[in-house]
Amino acid sequence: MSEGAIRNQMTDQTNEVRDIIFGTLQAALPQARPLSGDTRIIEDLGLDSVAVMDFVMEIEDKLDISVPLDKIAEVETLGDLVATVQRLKQAA
Amino acid sequence: MPLLDKYAALAAQYRQLEEAGANPFNVKFDEVLSPTEAMVGGRKTLLLGTNNYLGLTYDPAVVAAANAATTASGSGTTGSRIANGSYGGHARLEAALAAFYGRRLGMVFSTGYQANLGIISALAGKGDHLLLDADSHASIYDGSRLGYAQVTRFRHNSPDDLATRLRRLKDEPGEKIVIVEGIYSMLGDTAPLKEFAAVKREFGACLVVDEAHSLGVLGETGRGLAEQAGVEADCDFIVGTFSKSLAGVGGFAVTDMEGAEILRVVSRPYMFTASLPPANIAATEAALQQLRARPDLRRRLNENALRLYRGLEKLGFELGPEPSPVVSAIMPTPEAAFGLWAALLKAGLYTNVSLPPATPRGLALLRSSVSAAHSPAQIDHAIALFAETGKGLGLTNAAPALAAAK
Numbered sequence: 001m002s003e004g005a006i007r008n009q010m011t012d013q014t015n016e017v018r019d020i021i022f023g024t025l026q027a028a029l030p031q032a033r034p035l036s037g038d039t040r041i042i043e044d045l046g047l048d049s050v051a052v053m054d055f056v057m058e059i060e061d062k063l064d065i066s067v068p069l070d071k072i073a074e075v076e077t078l079g080d081l082v083a084t085v086q087r088l089k090q091a092a
Numbered sequence: 093m094p095l096l097d098k099y100a101a102l103a104a105q106y107r108q109l110e111e112a113g114a115n116p117f118n119v120k121f122d123e124v125l126s127p128t129e130a131m132v133g134g135r136k137t138l139l140l141g142t143n144n145y146l147g148l149t150y151d152p153a154v155v156a157a158a159n160a161a162t163t164a165s166g167s168g169t170t171g172s173r174i175a176n177g178s179y180g181g182h183a184r185l186e187a188a189l190a191a192f193y194g195r196r197l198g199m200v201f202s203t204g205y206q207a208n209l210g211i212i213s214a215l216a217g218k219g220d221h222l223l224l225d226a227d228s229h230a231s232i233y234d235g236s237r238l239g240y241a242q243v244t245r246f247r248h249n250s251p252d253d254l255a256t257r258l259r260r261l262k263d264e265p266g267e268k269i270v271i272v273e274g275i276y277s278m279l280g281d282t283a284p285l286k287e288f289a290a291v292k293r294e295f296g297a298c299l300v301v302d303e304a305h306s307l308g309v310l311g312e313t314g315r316g317l318a319e320q321a322g323v324e325a326d327c328d329f330i331v332g333t334f335s336k337s338l339a340g341v342g343g344f345a346v347t348d349m350e351g352a353e354i355l356r357v358v359s360r361p362y363m364f365t366a367s368l369p370p371a372n373i374a375a376t377e378a379a380l381q382q383l384r385a386r387p388d389l390r391r392r393l394n395e396n397a398l399r400l401y402r403g404l405e406k407l408g409f410e411l412g413p414e415p416s417p418v419v420s421a422i423m424p425t426p427e428a429a430f431g432l433w434a435a436l437l438k439a440g441l442y443t444n445v446s447l448p449p450a451t452p453r454g455l456a457l458l459r460s461s462v463s464a465a466h467s468p469a470q471i472d473h474a475i476a477l478f479a480e481t482g483k484g485l486g487l488t489n490a491a492p493a494l495a496a497a498k
Contacts, residue, residue, distance in 0.1 A: 050449035053245060057226070066260050069236070069243040092260070 017063070017089060018082045024058045025078070037079030059085060065092050114434035116445040126150055127465035132442060140400075140460045140474050141444040145417050146308050146382070146389045147465025148339035154378045161374030168369045174357065181373035186344075188377055192384065193315060193330060195346040199355060200373070202365050204304055204333025205231040207343025209238055210361035211300065211331055212271065216241030219266040223257055223297075225249065225283070227276050227452045232302065238360070241269070248276075248452060251287035258295040268297040274306030274317035278451050278459070280418030282306070285317050289326035300329040308337030308383045309417055314390055334372075338379040342368050393417055393464040396471050400462050403475035407488040420446070420457040421478075428487060429456040435481040441474055 022035050029045065039045065041052055056067050065088045075081045096103070109115035121130040127147035128139050148154050165179060173182065182200055190198035201207040212235030216222045220241040224232055227248040236243040247253035258268060270292055272283045285301065292299040303316035311319030314337075318327045328349055334342035345355075356362060368376075383389070394417070401415035409421040423429040426447050433445045436458075446457040462471065482488035 048449040048454075050452070051454060053226070054453070057245070057247065064260075066244045066257050069245065 013089070014082065014086055017086050020062050021059055021078065021082055021085065024062065025055060028055050028058070035078060037077060037082065039078045040076055041078060041081065042076075056081075063089055065089055109430065112434070114430065114437065116430065116433050119437075119442070127463055128467075128470060130442070132437065135440055137437070137440050137442050138470055138474060138477075139442050140462065140466075141442050142463070143305070143336045143461050144339060144463045144465070145305075145337040145393055145461070146339065146379075147463040148337070148379045148382055148389075151339070151379065151382055153382060154339060154375050157378035158371040158375040161370040165370035167371070169367045171367070172363060172365060173367045174363050176367075178367065179370060179373070181370055181377070182367060185373050185377045185380075188380055189344050189346055192380060193324075193346040195330075196348050197346065197352045199345045199352075199362065200368065201343040201345070201362055202368055203341060204331075204335055204343035205234075206361040206365065207331050207333065207345055208232050208302060209235040210343075210359040211329055211345045211355070212236055212269075213238035213361065214355050214359035215239075215298065215300070215329070216243075216267075216269050221261055221264065221266055221268045223254060223268065223270045225272045227273075227278070228271060229273065229277060229302065229304070230450070232271055232273075236271075241266070249281065249283055251284060251291045254288065255291045255294070258291065258297060262295070268295060269300060270297050271300045271302065274301060274303040274310065275416050275418060277305050277418060278446055278455075278457060279412035279420050280305075280416035281413045282310070282317055282416065285321040285327075286323055289321070289323040292326055298328045299326055300331060301327045302331045304331070304333040305336060305416075305418060307332045308390060309393060314383050314387070334376045334379075337383060338376050340372050340376045340379065342372060342376060389464040393462065396462040396464065396466045396468070399468060399471045400460060400474065403471070404478055407475070407479050407482060409478070409482070409488065417462050418459065419462065420459040423456040423458055423487070426456040428485070429458050431485055432458050432481060432487060435485060436477055439477045439481055441477045 025035060026032060041047060053072060056072055060067055063085065067085065067088060071084050075084055119132065121132055123131040125131065127144045127149050130137055130139055161181065169176065169179060186198035186200050190196065201210050208231035212232065216239040218240040222236050222241045222243045224236060224243065224245045225248055226245045244257055246257050254270060261268060272288055275282050289299065301318055306316040308314045310317050313319065318324045318330060329345055329347045331345045332343065334340040397417045397419065398415045400419050401411060404419060404421060405411055412420045423432065429445045433443055436443055444459040446459045448454045451457055479488060
């Protein structure tokens with residue numbers, strides 16, 4: 001595969017992870033809200049620590065990965081979460 | 093200083109409860125009269141939220157043991173086990189716990205919270221993997237943060253999800269340690285321990301069971317869920333507390349694991365805290381003797397639990413999934429929980445409010461816990477107060493016919 005093709009495949013994977021995370025979160029929120037990579041999960045969405053872990057569990061199921069709690073603790077924005085999940089998915 | 097600004101939203105809620113004169117997180121008992129009654133705000137109040145499962149706090153043998161120990165050995169140990177020595181009572185209680193569970197080693201900690209912190213953080217080292225049930229108690233989460241292992245949580249009470257997660261780790265080096273509870277303190281549900289034990293065996297993991305709410309409650313001889321499920325041999329460590337069925341304060345762990353004595357010099361929550369005072373140790377040993385000698389206490393407790401569960405169910409409250417001494421009514425909102433709690437207290441019934449994130453799935457709970465010391469009449473009185481106040485707040489089936497049909 002050419003370098004460009006690899007880059008494209010990685011972009012596809014990132015988009016897939018992003019779509020799954022955004023879709024799962026939208027479904028978990030009581031009302032629809034605009035989401036972006038800069039959205040802060042706790043401050044902007046008002047989720048508590050258990051709600052965040054529960055939402056991550058949905059993503060774990062969909063992508064067949066486990067996200068350790070210390071990795072969740074490092075995440076602040078949705079962009080951080082996409083990057084963390086993407087790294088774990090690649091390592092799996 | 094802006095140090096506490098991060099708690100501003102919470103502080104506003106807390107202030108609101110204080111101003112309303114009904115803060116479930118700041119209740120003062122003017123005088124405690126018995127395991128089931130106290131004076132609150134000048135009124136005799138029925139206690140239905142104390143976790144005093146066997147009602148042994150005023151047991152004459154327990155109280156006498158505490159008094160005699162204070163007279164003989166003084167009010168406190170003024171130090172830790174490792175730096176300042178153990179008293180005879182500590183060793184006796186540890187031996188009594190080991191004998192009760194039929195295990196080689198018993199270890200006493202200064203609280204149940206510290207027992208979880210101490211065992212979990214010492215077992216799970218760097219490179220190991222901790223797998224926690226999602227609904228685990230705060231002490232289990234905090235214990236997992238005190239150690240250096242990688243921590244993941246599995247779906248509450250799901251042996252399948254645990255197996256999935258162990259499978260993902262099967263090529264990873266490091267020990268796998270699984271933590272579950274006997275009875276979960278928020279909804280009163282029990283773990284499917286037999287199935288968890290099978291998963292543990294399949295993957296060669298270590299299984300730790302916290303029997304804080306199930307010691308003295310479940311099992312042929314009161315040893316807890318592991319005994320009831322017939323899988324004690326698969327439970328590598330049992331952790332528990334003295335502050336519920338044993339009517340004191342403190343925590344413990346028992347195990348058959350080879351070499352586990354070493355935990356005494358590696359478990360920081362065991363090492364770097366004062367040991368329990370003689371009165372508490374002696375009272376706990378006496379309470380354990382009562383627990384063993386009086387299976388009728390366990391029978392009465394479970395009869396009371398079933399009576400309350402059925403009674404509230406009939407009123408139309410949505411409850412936890414199974415009857416147990418923890419009976420929680422699921423409230424539509426935190427405000428409804430506060431409202432019902434305050435109305436019950438005003439009517440002379442003390443219960444608990446439990447809110448997220450301490451509760452699973454964002455639930456607001458009006459939580460009760462029953463005791464062997466409750467009379468059936470007291471339980472019935474509590475149900476009647478739930479009916480009255482719940483109806484006034486629109487939280488029960490208002491029509492008696494509907495309740496009867498249920």
